[in-house]
Amino acid sequence: MSAPTSQVSREQGLRWLKDMIRVRRMEEKCAELYGQEKIRGFLHLYIGEEAVAAGSMPELSAEDAVVATYREHGHALLRGISMNAIMAEMYGKREGCSGGRGGSMHLFDAKTRFYGGNAIVSGGLPLAVGLALADKMQNRQRISVCFFGEGAVAEGEFHESLNLAALWQLPVLFICENNLYAMGTALARSESVTDIHRKAESYGIYSSAADGMDVVSVNTAVRAAVTRIREDKKPAFLEMRTYRFRAHSMFDPELYRDREEVDQWKQLCPIATLTAQMKAQQLIDDRDIDGIEKDTAAEIHSAVEFAEGGHWEPVEDLTRDVYTESR
Amino acid sequence: MTTTYREAMRAALRQALQEDERVFLMGEDVGRYGGCYAISQGLQQEFGETRIRDTPLSESAFVGAGIGAALGGMRPIVEVMTVNFSLLCLDQIVNTAATLRHMSGGQFSVPLVIRMTTGAGRQLAAQHSHSLECWYAHVPGLRVIAPATLEDMRGMLRLALEDPDPVIIFEHNALYNREGELTEVAVADIRRAAIRRPGKDITLICYGGNLHKTLEAATASAESGIDAEVLDLRSLRPLDDETILASVRKTRRAIIVDEGWHSGSLAAEIGMRIAEQAFYDLDAPLARVCTAEVPIPYPRHLEQAALPQVESIVGKVREVMGQNV
Ligand SMILES: Cc1ncc(C[n+]2csc(CCOP(=O)(O)OP(=O)(O)O)c2C)c(N)n1
Numbered sequence: 001m002s003a004p005t006s007q008v009s010r011e012q013g014l015r016w017l018k019d020m021i022r023v024r025r026m027e028e029k030c031a032e033l034y035g036q037e038k039i040r041g042f043l044h045l046y047i048g049e050e051a052v053a054a055g056s057m058p059e060l061s062a063e064d065a066v067v068a069t070y071r072e073h074g075h076a077l078l079r080g081i082s083m084n085a086i087m088a089e090m091y092g093k094r095e096g097c098s099g100g101r102g103g104s105m106h107l108f109d110a111k112t113r114f115y116g117g118n119a120i121v122s123g124g125l126p127l128a129v130g131l132a133l134a135d136k137m138q139n140r141q142r143i144s145v146c147f148f149g150e151g152a153v154a155e156g157e158f159h160e161s162l163n164l165a166a167l168w169q170l171p172v173l174f175i176c177e178n179n180l181y182a183m184g185t186a187l188a189r190s191e192s193v194t195d196i197h198r199k200a201e202s203y204g205i206y207s208s209a210a211d212g213m214d215v216v217s218v219n220t221a222v223r224a225a226v227t228r229i230r231e232d233k234k235p236a237f238l239e240m241r242t243y244r245f246r247a248h249s250m251f252d253p254e255l256y257r258d259r260e261e262v263d264q265w266k267q268l269c270p271i272a273t274l275t276a277q278m279k280a281q282q283l284i285d286d287r288d289i290d291g292i293e294k295d296t297a298a299e300i301h302s303a304v305e306f307a308e309g310g311h312w313e314p315v316e317d318l319t320r321d322v323y324t325e326s327r
Numbered sequence: 328m329t330t331t332y333r334e335a336m337r338a339a340l341r342q343a344l345q346e347d348e349r350v351f352l353m354g355e356d357v358g359r360y361g362g363c364y365a366i367s368q369g370l371q372q373e374f375g376e377t378r379i380r381d382t383p384l385s386e387s388a389f390v391g392a393g394i395g396a397a398l399g400g401m402r403p404i405v406e407v408m409t410v411n412f413s414l415l416c417l418d419q420i421v422n423t424a425a426t427l428r429h430m431s432g433g434q435f436s437v438p439l440v441i442r443m444t445t446g447a448g449r450q451l452a453a454q455h456s457h458s459l460e461c462w463y464a465h466v467p468g469l470r471v472i473a474p475a476t477l478e479d480m481r482g483m484l485r486l487a488l489e490d491p492d493p494v495i496i497f498e499h500n501a502l503y504n505r506e507g508e509l510t511e512v513a514v515a516d517i518r519r520a521a522i523r524r525p526g527k528d529i530t531l532i533c534y535g536g537n538l539h540k541t542l543e544a545a546t547a548s549a550e551s552g553i554d555a556e557v558l559d560l561r562s563l564r565p566l567d568d569e570t571i572l573a574s575v576r577k578t579r580r581a582i583i584v585d586e587g588w589h590s591g592s593l594a595a596e597i598g599m600r601i602a603e604q605a606f607y608d609l610d611a612p613l614a615r616v617c618t619a620e621v622p623i624p625y626p627r628h629l630e631q632a633a634l635p636q637v638e639s640i641v642g643k644v645r646e647v648m649g650q651n652v
Pocket residue numbers: 071119120121122148149150151152179181182183248355384386408412415
């Protein structure tokens with residue numbers, strides 16, 4: 001499935017590496033902060049799956065919309081929400097991208113058209129369809145991209161959304177991040193047909209699968225799909241085959257999979273793979289990686305400082321933002 | 328015996344599975360994962376994959392299948408991870424489970440038990456913190472119960488399985504880790520409310536996860552000379568009017584503590600029933616302590632401020648008793 005990496009330029013490759021490393025290190029920090037009880041509630045790490053967001057986001061324009069799930073820290077960051085605003089949100093501070101009200105599962109940002117952060121499995125799909133409907137009805141040329149896990153495929157909303165998008169020919173890109181497990185339920189234990197992209201075909205939607213552990217493969221697939229959507233004004237569907245290296249959330253004792261399986265997938269780490277490929281082609285050397293790591297560490301350091309220095313909203317404001325305040 | 332609410336429910340499930348071949352448990356991650364709140368941990372090894380049945384993320388389909396299996400002679404226990412996700416199967420519960428007996432002129436019954444976790448308090452934010460018991464308690468054809476003590480957590484499931492009609496059990500997430508002495512299981516009851524603390528000055532009506540807060544508030548109020556009675560509803564539909572009214576007629580004052588939102592809450596319903604039937608027995612206006620009218624916010628201080636708390640209950644008690652606050 002993997003596209004040849006030979007065409008990767010130094011510049012493009014470095015951007016992907018930087019993006020993936022920023023997500024990885026930010027989330028490692030989040031896990032640490034969770035241990036210190038700075039971040040609370042549910043925290044779902046994307047570690048292992050970074051190539052999907054990193055390969056997808058560069059193909060979107062600023063006008064496009066992004067809808068994601070509770071495992072959305074990487075999508076939010078690479079869509080362009082600042083690490084400061086994300087970190088402050090994780091803390092629940094007023095300076096967070098959702099004003100502190102949402103937390104890790106509910107990152108939102110109007111500026112970058114980032115529509116969450118939905119913690120109800122499959123809840124984001126109808127939303128993306130509606131955003132695309134609005135674009136179509138107003139003759140706008142933008143598209144809506146919806147990320148979701150393969151667990152969502154079993155929900156009625158998945159099927160209802162695909163049908164509607166196909167029926168009304170709406171510019172939606174559905175990206176299924178198939179990491180093989182929905183919490184503890186393996187795909188083969190929950191789906192009669194495990195080739196997920198074929199389900200989209202049954203709705204007459206252009207659909208393909210890509211190696212979600214390889215940023216080049218992801219990017220090639222997303223570019224093709226986005227081009228198609230912009231030309232045909234119809235939905236498209238991509239299945240990204242990937243894996244989460246960490247537990248489902250911070251509460252998961254991982255009784256449902258073997259250490260060996262996890263270790264095997266870790267061999268396919270998208271950051272290590274791209275680094276090795278680019279080094280072999282002598283496009284980069286250790287100094288490039290060191291530079292990225294150093295910049296990222298500095299960015300994380302200041303994001304944590306920013307979050308620490310943020311403010312708790314006063315309790316008097318408890319019922320704010322339930323309705324529009326000025327009408 | 329010292330045990331936790333989690334273990335009490337697990338023991339209840341084990342007993343039900345042992346006693347009746349028709350009983351099976353199904354839901355998301357109840358098997359290999361061990362249940363998202365670890366309630367069913369170990370049960371799949373013990374009872375096998377057909378009786379501890381993992382389902383895909385298809386709330387509407389597996390709750391609907393539970394209704395069908397109940398019609399077909401089984402005794403399914405369907406676990407919907409949390410009340411939040413039950414909104415995806417609301418249709419099956421309200422339009423099918425609750426109506427079949429009536430629509431069929433009494434020909435069909437649905438002996439189905441649905442368990443779900445409810446409540447806020449763990450900083451899980453707006454989509455994972457609902458208390459929607461009152462939505463279900465609104466619907467004729469359903470029985471809705473909420474264990475608040477270890478004995479009820481251990482004993483209510485069996486009573487629910489004996490019921491020929493659909494029963495929904497709401498288990499508050501704050502209870503699972505709680506430890507205590509489990510006395511006689513036989514005292515469990517799904518029909519009658521229980522007086523958990525007798526008192527003469529005021530009745531505090533509560534259920535499920537808020538019983539312990541309410542008992543604490545009663546203890547705190549005793550320090551200022553107020554003798555509060557604490558009534559645990561146990562059944563949210565039907566409501567045990569008799570026990571409620573008897574208590575209120577004795578104490579002549581009532582506060583309802585309910586984690587649902589203020590407007591349209593179960594507290595509102597109970598207050599109205601008291602007003603309808605015991606208005607002239609009251610010495611003070613009825614009152615309630617509910618959740619503030621806001622989706623539950625993520626930060627701890629705001630979440631705690633939104634929910635009923637020991638302090639807010641105590642404050643309300645003083646207010647109703649006419650003490651200066
Ligand atoms: C409707 C609904 N049911 C159940 C849950 C509980 N839950 C949260 S995440 C999850 C697994 C989802 O898996 P998948 O869609 O594959 O995404 P992943 O977590 O692997 O990224 C479950 C069952 C939920 N959030 N929403």
